[in-house]
Amino acid sequence: MSATVTGEGRLGLVCLEPLGPLTLNEDHAKKVSETIMSQAKDVQCEPIRWNPTNLLYLFKDNEAYLDLGKAFSNGQLDEVMGFKVVKIEPAMFVNPPKCLVEVETAAGQGEDLQGALLHVIAPFSGAFPFLTVREANSTDNGAATSNNREDGPPAKxxxxxxxxxxxxxxxxxxxxxxSRATQVNERLASSWRRVNFPDQTETDPAFYVDERGRLPAIGVATGAPAAGVKLSVFVQDEAKFAEMAGFYAKVLGTDAMERVTKEGQSKVSMFPLSPRAEFYVIRQPALNLRTASNLTLYFQVSGFTLPGRRVGDDHMELTDPEGNKVVLFTVGK
Incomplete structure (x- = not known):
């Protein structure tokens, strides 16, 4: 696929469904793309990205995009190298943050979950790219269950x-x-459960957890010097704190600002992401953690330097030392 494409045009996402036990790899993605262009004759477009279920095309103009839509409507793309084109939709490039959390939920539940999140976060920001929702589909391995309960028991x-x-x-x-912080607190308190961290003081953020166990915890901190977002991963095993901090230092390509707080009980490694965002690795003794395989940390990187499984031109899956799911992604330039 093309690493860089310049010029005028329109982006379109071609969504695929396997007709058998198939998944796209890079070579197969190229063949599928070539077959689509062959079967949809005279459509002027170029494939530029792929992942296991989608192909991203750059069309010469809007008319070329509509021409592929006609080929799809006429059934010309019902069988393409073992895949069926099930949807074609417009796409656009965005500038994602350096780190974000993806929540996987069962098919049909994404819209409601997204709406609930927007209701809570809206007083803070109308646009919040740090937390996204993805519906599992039938081809996902380990797709989210219907009730999305916690995947494992809390530590003993x-x-x-x-x-x-x-x-x-x-x-x-x-x-x-x-006043906006008060609104967020009130909305969280009405449908989430307030939790108290060990040794928590009145000046620490108020934390809430989703009663149904589907979402990351959300904290509300007041009196900050500026508006911002802090993303955190909690370490369960004290012996793995240094390994966890080292792993994320490699992911982010920077050293952490480390500190020990509260008479040596809590350990924190902080990584600056931007002027308004930070990432933390935290070891909080006596914190009752659960596993959550439906949560994934995404990090924007300049290149892939850690071992993992490639899942597209620009994504790689791996796990941190405690088994949390991590996806590294690059952004085309």
Whole structure:
């Protein structure tokens, strides 16, 4: 596929469904793309990206995009190298943040879950790229179950009753946004459960967890110098804290700012992502963590330097030392 394409045109996403036990790899993606262009004669377009279920095309103009749509409507793309084209839709490139959390949910539940999240986060920001929802489909391995309960029991011998997912997002509000912080707190309190971290003080963020166990924890911090977002992964095994911090240092390509707080009990490694975003690796003793295989941390990187499984031109899957799912992705330039 093309690494760089310049010029005028229109982007379109061709969505595929396998007709048998097939998945796209790079060579197969090229053959599928060539077959689509052969069967949809005279359509002027060029494939530029792929993943296991989609092909991204750059069309010469809007008319070329509509021409492929006509070929699809006429049934010319019902069988393409073992795949069926099931949908063609417009696409656009966006500038994603350096880190975000993806929530996988069962088919048919994504819209409701997205709406619930937007309701909670809207007072903080109308556009929030740090948390996305993806519906599982029938071809996903380990697709989300219908009730999306926690995937594993909390660790034994913990001292807190509240069960917390291993990933959280904290919304930081400056002084001139306190009324908005109050709105977010009220909306979370009405449908989420407030949890207390060990040794929590009145100045620490208020944290909430989704009662149905589908989402990362959300924290609300007030009195911040500026509005911002903190994404965190909690470490369960104290012996793995250094390994976890080292892993994310390699992912982000930068050293962490480390500190030990509260008389040596809590350990924190902080990685700056942007002027308004930070990523934290946190070891909080006595925190009752659960596993959550429907949560994935995404990191934008300049290249793939860690071992993992390629799932497209620009994505790689791997896991951190405690088994949390991580996806690295690059953005075409």
């Amino acid at each position: 011998n913990r001292r807190t009753e509240d069960v917390v997912p291993p990933i959280s997002l904290t919304l930081s509000f400056p002084g001139n946004m306190q």
